[in-house]
Amino acid sequence: QQQVKQSPQSLIVQKGGIPIINCAYENTAFDYFPWYQQFPGKGPALLIAIRPDVSEKKEGRFTISFNKSAKQFSLHIMDSQPGDSATYFCAASGRGSTLGRLYFGRGTQLTVWP
Amino acid sequence: DVKVTQSSRYLVKRTGEKVFLECVQDMDHENMFWYRQDPGLGLRLIYFSYDVKMKEKGDIPEGYSVSREKKERFSLILESASTNQTSMYLCASSPRTGHQPQHFGDGTRLSIL
Numbered sequence: 001q002q003q004v005k006q007s008p009q010s011l012i013v014q015k016g017g018i019p020i021i022n023c024a025y026e027n028t029a030f031d032y033f034p035w036y037q038q039f040p041g042k043g044p045a046l047l048i049a050i051r052p053d054v055s056e057k058k059e060g061r062f063t064i065s066f067n068k069s070a071k072q073f074s075l076h077i078m079d080s081q082p083g084d085s086a087t088y089f090c091a092a093s094g095r096g097s098t099l100g101r102l103y104f105g106r107g108t109q110l111t112v113w114p
Numbered sequence: 115d116v117k118v119t120q121s122s123r124y125l126v127k128r129t130g131e132k133v134f135l136e137c138v139q140d141m142d143h144e145n146m147f148w149y150r151q152d153p154g155l156g157l158r159l160i161y162f163s164y165d166v167k168m169k170e171k172g173d174i175p176e177g178y179s180v181s182r183e184k185k186e187r188f189s190l191i192l193e194s195a196s197t198n199q200t201s202m203y204l205c206a207s208s209p210r211t212g213h214q215p216q217h218f219g220d221g222t223r224l225s226i227l
Contacts, residue, residue, distance in 0.1 A: 009154065032213040043118070043204055043218025044157070051213075089156060093213055100145045100164070100208050101172075102216060106156035 003027060004092050006105025013080055014113050021075045021108045023090035028071070030092040034102070035064065035075050038087045047088070048075075080112045117141075118219040120205050126225045133192040135222050137205030143217075144210035146188035148172075148180060151202040151221070163188055164210060195226045 006023045013019045023033075034049035050057045050064040050073065057064045061078040077084055087109050091102040121136035139146065147162040149172075159172030161180040169180050177199060181189040188207075192199055202223050206216040 006156075034215065041220065043206070043220050045218065046215035049213075049215070100210060100214065100216070101147075101159070101162060104157040106154065 002106070003103035004090060004105045006090050006108060008108060009106065010109045010111075012111045012113065015081060017080050017112070019077050019080055019084075019110055019112070021088055021090070021110075022072065023074065023092075023105050024070075024072045025092050025103075026071065027092070027094065027103075029094040030103075031095055032093040033064070033066065033073050034091050034093075035062075036089040036091065036104075038089065038107075040086075044087075044089055077110075080110075082112050082114050085110055085112050118205055118207055118217050120203075120219040120222050122222050123220070124223050124225075126227060127192075127195050128227055129195060129197060131192075131195045131226075133195045133224070133226075135190040135192075135203055135205075135224070137188045137190070137207075137219060138186055139188075139205075139207040139217070140186065141207065141209075141217070142185065143207035144185070145208045145216075146182065147206040147208075147216065148178075148188065148190045149204045149206065150174070151204055157204065160190065197226050200224060200226045 035047045036044035037047040038044040063076045066073045090105040118139045148160045149157045163169045163182045179191045206218045208214045208216045
């Protein structure tokens with residue numbers, strides 16, 4: 001059973017648009033929600049992360065919105081650029097025995113047209 | 115900067131061969147992970163290790179084993195390679211304490227013929 005569900009699978013926007021990627025989870029023990037960005041030929045790299053004690057976190061043009069009651073979180077990319085074209089993965093992690101294990105969504109392939 | 119190095123970028127093997135994928139990290143991280151990445155399926159965890167000689171099964175361990183004899187090195191072993199193991203394999207490492215980012219290598223694209 002997939003622990004983190006991500007949508008959409010692919011997304012195409014024009015330069016300057018605001019792509020939104022959504023994720024949902026069921027496990028209430030999750031308390032850390034990172035997003036990873038992957039360019040072709042490279043491994044994923046941490047982009048931004050949030051904990052459930054805040055509803056929003058912003059770093060540059062990237063914003064995570066978090067809805068604890070709905071068990072959903074989303075990534076917004078403001079003023080998107082062709083260089084943002086990549087695959088984005090949401091993930092979740094919990095306390096205790098998981099020992100740093102991340103549960104990943106299936107990924108969203110974002111294309112930003114110039 | 116943390117560096118996770120995977121020994122091969124591309125590898126072609128034959129069905130039935132025993133295949134070794136090697137991963138080395140240089141940041142003294144306790145945790146190490148092996149994932150496979152397939153289109154539409156995202157990153158699926160095969161095995162992980164939180165200490166030398168320790169290992170835990172991930173979501174898809176069947177057909178794979180791992181070895182961690184030294185802290186910096188984590189090996190993935192395909193005991194008898196099959197065509198359905200053709201995939202991109204990614205290694206990652208992270209510190210054990212708290213919520214820390216996983217640092218990934220650039221992957222090994224493995225083809226089993």
